[in-house]
Amino acid sequence: MKLPFALARRFVAAETFEETIPKIKTINESGIKVTLDLLGENVKEKTTADDTVQIYKQLLNKIHEAGLKSTISIKLTMLGMDIDQEYCKKNLFDLLELAEKLNSFVRIDMEASDYTQQTIDIFKEAFEKYGKHVGIVIQAYLHRTKKDIPELAELGADIRLCKGAYKEPESVALQDMEDIRKAFKQYAKILLEKTDYPRIATHDDELINFVKNYTKTENISKDRFEFQMLYGLREETMEQLVKDGYNARIYVPYGTMWFPYFKRRLMERKENIFFVLKTMFKK
Numbered sequence: 622m623k624l625p626f627a628l629a630r631r632f633v634a635a636e637t638f639e640e641t642i643p644k645i646k647t648i649n650e651s652g653i654k655v656t657l658d659l660l661g662e663n664v665k666e667k668t669t670a671d672d673t674v675q676i677y678k679q680l681l682n683k684i685h686e687a688g689l690k691s692t693i694s695i696k697l698t699m700l701g702m703d704i705d706q707e708y709c710k711k712n713l714f715d716l717l718e719l720a721e722k723l724n725s726f727v728r729i730d731m732e733a734s735d736y737t738q739q740t741i742d743i744f745k746e747a748f749e750k751y752g753k754h755v756g757i758v759i760q761a762y763l764h765r766t767k768k769d770i771p772e773l774a775e776l777g778a779d780i781r782l783c784k785g786a787y788k789e790p791e792s793v794a795l796q797d798m799e800d801i802r803k804a805f806k807q808y809a810k811i812l813l814e815k816t817d818y819p820r821i822a823t824h825d826d827e828l829i830n831f832v833k834n835y836t837k838t839e840n841i842s843k844d845r846f847e848f849q850m851l852y853g854l855r856e857e858t859m860e861q862l863v864k865d866g867y868n869a870r871i872y873v874p875y876g877t878m879w880f881p882y883f884k885r886r887l888m889e890r891k892e893n894i895f896f897v898l899k900t901m902f903k904k
């Protein structure tokens with residue numbers, strides 16, 4: 622059964638790129654940049670992964686032609702990681718060739734922990750070859766992040782720090798929100814000290830305020846990092862951050878394969894379920 626897109630409208634910009642363009646323009650007009658995500662994950666067929674690479678390339682070209690202030694975010698399982706690691710790497714590099722040519726940027730989202738090592742390995746090779754045109758995401762809840770963050774920071778990688786959105790066992794990830802926040806703060810400090818431009822991805826006021834206060838006391842200027850939030854969440858907070866002189870970027874997902882993303886948003890916050898129920902019952 623196909624669920625109606627109206628359910629996901631709060632969290633997903635549109636089902637097509639054409640319908641997404643005006644939304645990106647509106648966000649850009651309020652001084653906020655975008656990272657665009659074509660929704661989908663865990664592709665099992667080479668033909669689908671090949672098509673995805675072509676669509677991403679068209680996206681990079683269209684973003685460039687339309688003069689949008691937007692990069693793209695991708696998932697390696699969309700580029701064929703479940704099929705073959707070398708094949709997936711080739712697809713990513715193909716995309717990065719174009720990103721480099723257009724002076725654009727590709728962020729590799731981080732997926733469930735089964736993929737962390739492969740994602741970091743592929744990222745490191747990509748970073749060596751394409752430098753500032755590629756970045757990665759690191760999840761504060763993973764135990765292994767203690768080791769990954771200093772290592773990647775030392776390389777000078779462009780890192781988006783988030784809490785982590787997948788259900789992971791206790792052996793792999795912290796479970797308690799206070800522990801996750803503590804870890805997030807510690808990693809944010811490392812990134813702010815050691816990397817050029819960390820991306821702080823959270824809607825959590827405690828963490829946002831921590832970063833604001835820490836950067837103020839350490840004299841780290843507001844243009845040395847950015848806050849990132851997901852489309853449809855905390856828009857006023859984002860606008861206020863921009864008014865206060867901070868850099869901000871919204872992660873804008875679009876596409877027809879929105880269900881897994883939509884489900885993660887519902888699982889992480891009960892208020893999000895209420896928003897959806899309201900949409901369902903609104904006449």
Ligand code: FDA
Pocket residue numbers: 729730731732758760783784785786787822823824825826849850851854855871872889890
């Ligand atoms: P969380 O949901 O933990 O809420 C903590 C507190 O923040 C709440 O109690 C409330 O006080 C406040 N809050 C949160 N949402 C609010 C709202 N809508 N309105 C008011 N208050 C609110 N994950 C991943 O595994 N891989 C990835 O690649 C990415 N990429 C990514 C990009 C970007 C730009 C963002 C913002 C997030 C991701 N994530 C992600 C998701 C991330 O790991 C995490 O699951 C969510 O951001 C939820 O955690 P938060 O810290 O945002 O708030």
